[in-house]
Amino acid sequence: MNVFIIGIGLIGGSMALDIQEKYPKAKIYGIDTKEAHLDEALKLGVIHQKSSFKELDKAEIVIVSIPVDAQIEVLPKVLNIVNDDTLVMDVGSTKELICKTLEKHPKRRNFLATHPIAGTEFSGPSAAIKGLFKDKTNIICEVEKTAFQLQEKALGIFATLGMRIRYMDAHSHDKHIAYVSHLSHISSFMLGKTVIEKEQNERDIFDMAGSGFESTVRLAKSSPAMWTPIFEQNKENVIETLEKYINNLEEFKSLMQQDKFSEIFQKMKSTNHIKQILNGIK
Amino acid sequence: MNVFIIGIGLIGGSMALDIQEKYPKAKIYGIDTKEAHLDEALKLGVIHQKSSFKELDKAEIVIVSIPVDAQIEVLPKVLNIVNDDTLVMDVGSTKELICKTLEKHPKRRNFLATHPIAGTEFSGPSAAIKGLFKDKTNIICEVEKTAFQLQEKALGIFATLGMRIRYMDAHSHDKHIAYVSHLSHISSFMLGKTVIEKEQNERDIFDMAGSGFESTVRLAKSSPAMWTPIFEQNKENVIETLEKYINNLEEFKSLMQQDKFSEIFQKMKSTNHIKQILNGIK
Numbered sequence: 001m002n003v004f005i006i007g008i009g010l011i012g013g014s015m016a017l018d019i020q021e022k023y024p025k026a027k028i029y030g031i032d033t034k035e036a037h038l039d040e041a042l043k044l045g046v047i048h049q050k051s052s053f054k055e056l057d058k059a060e061i062v063i064v065s066i067p068v069d070a071q072i073e074v075l076p077k078v079l080n081i082v083n084d085d086t087l088v089m090d091v092g093s094t095k096e097l098i099c100k101t102l103e104k105h106p107k108r109r110n111f112l113a114t115h116p117i118a119g120t121e122f123s124g125p126s127a128a129i130k131g132l133f134k135d136k137t138n139i140i141c142e143v144e145k146t147a148f149q150l151q152e153k154a155l156g157i158f159a160t161l162g163m164r165i166r167y168m169d170a171h172s173h174d175k176h177i178a179y180v181s182h183l184s185h186i187s188s189f190m191l192g193k194t195v196i197e198k199e200q201n202e203r204d205i206f207d208m209a210g211s212g213f214e215s216t217v218r219l220a221k222s223s224p225a226m227w228t229p230i231f232e233q234n235k236e237n238v239i240e241t242l243e244k245y246i247n248n249l250e251e252f253k254s255l256m257q258q259d260k261f262s263e264i265f266q267k268m269k270s271t272n273h274i275k276q277i278l279n280g281i282k
Numbered sequence: 283m284n285v286f287i288i289g290i291g292l293i294g295g296s297m298a299l300d301i302q303e304k305y306p307k308a309k310i311y312g313i314d315t316k317e318a319h320l321d322e323a324l325k326l327g328v329i330h331q332k333s334s335f336k337e338l339d340k341a342e343i344v345i346v347s348i349p350v351d352a353q354i355e356v357l358p359k360v361l362n363i364v365n366d367d368t369l370v371m372d373v374g375s376t377k378e379l380i381c382k383t384l385e386k387h388p389k390r391r392n393f394l395a396t397h398p399i400a401g402t403e404f405s406g407p408s409a410a411i412k413g414l415f416k417d418k419t420n421i422i423c424e425v426e427k428t429a430f431q432l433q434e435k436a437l438g439i440f441a442t443l444g445m446r447i448r449y450m451d452a453h454s455h456d457k458h459i460a461y462v463s464h465l466s467h468i469s470s471f472m473l474g475k476t477v478i479e480k481e482q483n484e485r486d487i488f489d490m491a492g493s494g495f496e497s498t499v500r501l502a503k504s505s506p507a508m509w510t511p512i513f514e515q516n517k518e519n520v521i522e523t524l525e526k527y528i529n530n531l532e533e534f535k536s537l538m539q540q541d542k543f544s545e546i547f548q549k550m551k552s553t554n555h556i557k558q559i560l561n562g563i564k
Binding site for chain 1: 319320399400401403418419421446448458459461462463465466467468469470471472473474475476477478479480481489490491492493494495496497498499500501502503504506507509510511513514517520521523524525526527528530531533534535538539543544546547548549550551552553554555556557559560
């Protein structure tokens with residue numbers, strides 16, 4: 001099984017590691033715009049061989065794990081090259097524009113739109129880890145547009161990697177994911193920015209910050225190259241979430257200014273209910 | 283060594299467990315407004331004996347770990363009862379009002395104002411865990427107002443529990459902690475609220491939310507009874523942090539609306555620097 005990974009970072013690299021482990025006969029080819037990433041991935045054993053677009057015609061599976069703006073450019077080219085029975089998947093955090101871009105591509109049936117809800121705040125080949133996808137959700141969009149045999153092939157791999165599947169239309173995906181993922185990243189980045197701006201003497205942050213702060217700003221370590229195009233592609237939905245979030249913060253501030261602390265208590269109390277929701281994630 | 287813990291929750295209970303382990307001869311007395319908490323703490327082995335204010339005259343050390351509004355009421359009463367050589371400590375997340383309240387108390391020298399930067403999002407006696415304070419920072423305010431021998435006694439215990447000490451005036455403490463702790467809790471609570479409001483069909487949250495969301499909303503599980511009085515006592519500073527945070531979010535939104543994504547990239551890039559700051563926390 002020849003598997004080509006385009007973009008050997010956190011997601012692509014982790015997929016490569018899991019596929020190697022679960023399919024000992026699989027040969028993993030790596031393609032990346034950064035030669036240094038390929039060298040590193042080879043050295044770390046994430047891929048078996050460096051490769052290029054010219055070799056894509058011998059791929060059985062192509063996993064494209066690159067920033068979502070690059071997906072729009074790269075996916076049509078990949079589909080142009082691959083064989084009729086090759087499975088091509090993306091793993092991007094937005095789905096609507098990607099699906100729309102490929103809507104009329106002659107090889108649309110070779111493509112499966114996926115979004116594995118997995119990751120860490122790290123990036124690059126060294127961020128690749130085994131078992132990243134175990135017990136995680138993989139959202140598949142417009143499954144009906146993919147050839148049945150290729151659906152089966154993909155689902156077989158996802159099952160082997162331990163993932164749960166959820167089907168969704170691309171529009172709904174982008175709307176919901178703005179709330180449960182994209183907004184978290186902005187809240188975290190802006191929290192980090194607010195504190196850094198204030199605390200110019202960093203020793204104060206070092207010494208006073210605890211695990212709570214660490215947890216809320218963890219995502220501010222994420223890659224801007226990956227996240228900027230996500231916000232761009234999901235602009236309308238993300239702006240909506242930001243507006244609702246800012247409104248809630250404004251309301252909280254206003255209640256504080258009016259000394260309405262019993263209402264603040266109630267607001268927090270009714271949000272505590274997130275416990276049960278988070279238990280569902282685990 | 284008779285140690286009285288007033289308020290057997292996450293912090294008081296965890297202190298009780300560590301002191302038991304490190305000082306096998308210590309006898310831990312528990313005082314709590316909730317009889318059920320005392321019973322639970324006794325059953326869990328967090329305390330050795332249930333007690334009451336009447337017995338405080340036999341205390342060598344009193345640790346008051348209750349919400350900060352209750353501290354203002356309880357600490358003066360405790361100081362009224364204890365002996366001249368008893369050490370009384372609070373562990374609250376605000377320091378200015380507490381220090382001010384005790385400023386002229388005849389037993390001010392028996393009191394040490396502390397804030398161990400440690401905790402989890404859980405509460406109650408069952409939240410008590412061993413080793414919570416190891417390698418954590420303990421901020422001590424107005425140390426010079428505490429009797430020298432009692433300072434020594436407290437520092438000995440903190441060292442035994444594995445804590446690093448940092449001295450600060452109460453005003454600076456409240457100003458900085460608003461940024462690195464209090465704001466995180468509000469951002470997390472309001473993020474949870476925003477998502478819950480939108481996603482009335484919770485299945486969508488369950489299935490699409492990943493570890494990133496979980497990390498940013500973790501603090502929204504925290505106790506409103508503990509946090510409401512913290513926000514009230516630190517009102518001015520917290521409102522300042524909220525304003526700066528909201529401004530940063532507004533700016534981010536405005537850049538998105540104007541399609542200025544290269545500026546958004548730069549904003550995130552310059553915040554990535556939080557990595558080094560967080561490495562300092564660990």
